Amino acid sequence: MTVTKAFTAMQKLSLTRNEETYPPLNEKQVFLSADQLLPAIEILQKNNIFHLSTITGVYQGQQLYLLYHFWQQEGITLRIPINQPANEVPTLTHLIPGALFYEREIAEMFAVHINGLDTSQKMFLPDNWEGGAPMRKDTPSTTDIEKSEHQ
Amino acid sequence: MSRLTIPIGPQHPLLKEPLSFNITLEGENVIDSVLRLGYVHRGIEKLAESRSYIQNITLFERVCGICSHIHTTTYCQAVEGLLGLEVPRRGVYIRMLLCELERIHSHLLWLGVLAKNIGLNTVFMYAWRDREIVLDLMEEISGGRVSHAINTIGGVRKDLSQEQIQKLNNGLTDLFDRVKDLLRIVENDRSFKARTRGIGFLSEEEVQRFCVVGPVARASGGRVDLRKDTPYAHYDELSFNVVTMNEGDVWARAMVRIHETSEAIRLCEQMVEKLPSGEIAATMKRKVPAGEFISRSEAPRGEVIYFVKSDGSQSPARVKVRTPTLTALITLPKQLRGLQMADVSAVVAGVDLCIACADR
Amino acid sequence: MMKELFEFLFSMMIFPGFLFLVALGMLFHWIDRKLIARFEGRIGPPWYQPLADTIKLFAKEDILPIGTNEAFALLLPLTSFATVLTAGFYIFSAFITSNTSFEGDFIMIVFLLSLPSLLFFLGGWTTSGIYSILGGHRSLLKYFSYEVLFLVTLSGASIASGSWSLAGIRSVQENGSPFVLSQMVGFMLAMAGLIGKLKRSPYDIPKAKSEMIVGPLTEYSGKKLAMWNLTDYVQTVAGIALLVQCYFSGLWITYSPVGIFTSILLMLGLQVSLAIISTIFTRLRIDQLIDLNWKIFIPLSLLQNILIIIL
Numbered sequence: 057m058t059v060t061k062a063f064t065a066m067q068k069l070s071l072t073r074n075e076e077t078y079p080p081l082n083e084k085q086v087f088l089s090a091d092q093l094l095p096a097i098e099i100l101q102k103n104n105i106f107h108l109s110t111i112t113g114v115y116q117g118q119q120l121y122l123l124y125h126f127w128q129q130e131g132i133t134l135r136i137p138i139n140q141p142a143n144e145v146p147t148l149t150h151l152i153p154g155a156l157f158y159e160r161e162i163a164e165m166f167a168v169h170i171n172g173l174d175t176s177q178k179m180f181l182p183d184n185w186e187g188g189a190p191m192r193k194d195t196p197s198t199t200d201i202e203k204s205e206h207q
Numbered sequence: 208m209s210r211l212t213i214p215i216g217p218q219h220p221l222l223k224e225p226l227s228f229n230i231t232l233e234g235e236n237v238i239d240s241v242l243r244l245g246y247v248h249r250g251i252e253k254l255a256e257s258r259s260y261i262q263n264i265t266l267f268e269r270v271c272g273i274c275s276h277i278h279t280t281t282y283c284q285a286v287e288g289l290l291g292l293e294v295p296r297r298g299v300y301i302r303m304l305l306c307e308l309e310r311i312h313s314h315l316l317w318l319g320v321l322a323k324n325i326g327l328n329t330v331f332m333y334a335w336r337d338r339e340i341v342l343d344l345m346e347e348i349s350g351g352r353v354s355h356a357i358n359t360i361g362g363v364r365k366d367l368s369q370e371q372i373q374k375l376n377n378g379l380t381d382l383f384d385r386v387k388d389l390l391r392i393v394e395n396d397r398s399f400k401a402r403t404r405g406i407g408f409l410s411e412e413e414v415q416r417f418c419v420v421g422p423v424a425r426a427s428g429g430r431v432d433l434r435k436d437t438p439y440a441h442y443d444e445l446s447f448n449v450v451t452m453n454e455g456d457v458w459a460r461a462m463v464r465i466h467e468t469s470e471a472i473r474l475c476e477q478m479v480e481k482l483p484s485g486e487i488a489a490t491m492k493r494k495v496p497a498g499e500f501i502s503r504s505e506a507p508r509g510e511v512i513y514f515v516k517s518d519g520s521q522s523p524a525r526v527k528v529r530t531p532t533l534t535a536l537i538t539l540p541k542q543l544r545g546l547q548m549a550d551v552s553a554v555v556a557g558v559d560l561c562i563a564c565a566d567r
Numbered sequence: 568m569m570k571e572l573f574e575f576l577f578s579m580m581i582f583p584g585f586l587f588l589v590a591l592g593m594l595f596h597w598i599d600r601k602l603i604a605r606f607e608g609r610i611g612p613p614w615y616q617p618l619a620d621t622i623k624l625f626a627k628e629d630i631l632p633i634g635t636n637e638a639f640a641l642l643l644p645l646t647s648f649a650t651v652l653t654a655g656f657y658i659f660s661a662f663i664t665s666n667t668s669f670e671g672d673f674i675m676i677v678f679l680l681s682l683p684s685l686l687f688f689l690g691g692w693t694t695s696g697i698y699s700i701l702g703g704h705r706s707l708l709k710y711f712s713y714e715v716l717f718l719v720t721l722s723g724a725s726i727a728s729g730s731w732s733l734a735g736i737r738s739v740q741e742n743g744s745p746f747v748l749s750q751m752v753g754f755m756l757a758m759a760g761l762i763g764k765l766k767r768s769p770y771d772i773p774k775a776k777s778e779m780i781v782g783p784l785t786e787y788s789g790k791k792l793a794m795w796n797l798t799d800y801v802q803t804v805a806g807i808a809l810l811v812q813c814y815f816s817g818l819w820i821t822y823s824p825v826g827i828f829t830s831i832l833l834m835l836g837l838q839v840s841l842a843i844i845s846t847i848f849t850r851l852r853i854d855q856l857i858d859l860n861w862k863i864f865i866p867l868s869l870l871q872n873i874l875i876i877i878l
Contacts, residue, residue, distance in 0.1 A: 107415070180566060181248065
């Protein structure tokens, strides 16, 4: 019920857009731009939705999206496109301290700049990693690098 | 007082898996700790993008050693959601049975590790001896003690015979009495309580702000259990209690986990009794249609979430896994602050780390 | 002349000297491990395990961190082994005859038995690894606490007998009643002190595997480690034998063969109780341990001594 209320509240504040060519998801999802993220979190928290399950980075074609999965009896997802050249989103850690590891993973794996986050130390990758952000489509995978070395 | 930095890990007798945290001590008290993950990062999410859906089941079983079955269950649920496939009831019950047996296994193992860390070797030996019973039961059902390989998209691969069901019943009755004994020790033993009470405290508000899940959250008053709140599989047909405590320290976590073990045994007995007849798997269509699916379940350590995106090809376009240990790790520096050096081992054990899960 | 030399060598090397003490120490260590294993539901090692372990250790490579004072690192285990052997020699020959006992040997024995704890700490300090040093800090704290307890409670026995020699303590009990009856509290506190000295659970913080690896002995290997272990074995039997002599002499323990037999039985009984205590409790934290000692144990033992003096 709280999720429905939050969803309706966001729609009222015209924080959603329609994406027709978008594949279906089994939960409610809200399309936002990067600067609408923090107001949306505040609406969620007003409606007693505090639990952030995780932050996913996913490509649709060549466009990178960040998905913020929240949950309170049912799930609701915030979907934010990451547009070049700005390539950044604000950090959530002052509102949700538990988002720290998820944001660091996104910053490391997808090379997304998260405003206000300290990314000087790597989290999952080794300290001397030279291969770029592994999950980005424009980073060659290690198999590609090996193939090119063999040639 | 001078400050001393002790490295705990990556190799340390306290830790079963490599994790590094440097503890800064002033005298006997911990001031700060710095965490470093990533020693067993295998890039599983990236690997999943170049394997077929069926091959990925084998891949995701290896995310964790102890909770391997729940990972494959959640993954299969996600893919079945994308396919719109309904798993036959018997298959779902066998899946749930293994999930609960795995929960019992994980909690007994954890109790032994906690007891060993605080110096009570006897309870370590007893808990691991009882764990052997669970491992034998799981081997009966699936052929493997820890890695089961029983899930497939659409159901399970092996059926239960009458003889196996009989063995299950005997094993479960035996286990219930033994877990009652262990509960008596955790609840009453004075030296156990002297080493575990009052340390590693997390308040209910902190649990919410750090988005902690699982027994750690339930020990601080959070009443979240995905088997009750969003019943996946057929958990809504079975009756069990969600165990919560309010103390929020390591002792409360021990109590929650032991009570959960007895609840899991009761659940297994109900499942064996109510086991429906019929098929164990539905046939999978060749092609997974384009779409995205989020699947959640309750692993022994808390909420596991899988996000699977398909673009209509042979391999998934993206699989995202978030395991519960990651949420507990965020709270570890906070829990350790102000403790004595001797309590570090109890707190680290109380959080029930599964670093392979966290690193993927 | 030759006969005396032969007797001297026999008593030093065989009985009750080196060979006897080491063999008895290994036997008691095996009993301890086997009992604890059975209590925990395991099978436990075969009877020759401590011997096999020692032989294996002597064959292993002996390496030390760079910068360790090698002479010192060899001297420390050697000295602690020598001290417990000396103490054990006097204790066990006092079982057989009162000839070797002299006025003040009681204090000498207690002093010798307390040296290994100090040398244990110095051993960690010499090899200066981080775990060794931290384990050493803890052992020093413990050393002060439990050695004091041991000394204070045992001196109750010597105060009551008015003598500073083992033979004197025994003869007073033989003519009167065993001290365990009149100083029951003292006896139990002395057991607690012994557990602390021997670094057994629940007081085994310096050796807490899950916290400090092996504590001060982390960097030792080969024959040095073997000597530390042998010190432990012999210290156990010497401590138990001392307790038996100080508290159970008299009714049950005499210089006759029957008396010797009962003394061995009593020693076994004490070893069994030590094993049971190790199994039941968790390892105490350092502050809990020290609190327990200074707030409860020492005051009780002082009270006991005062009562002895008055009554």
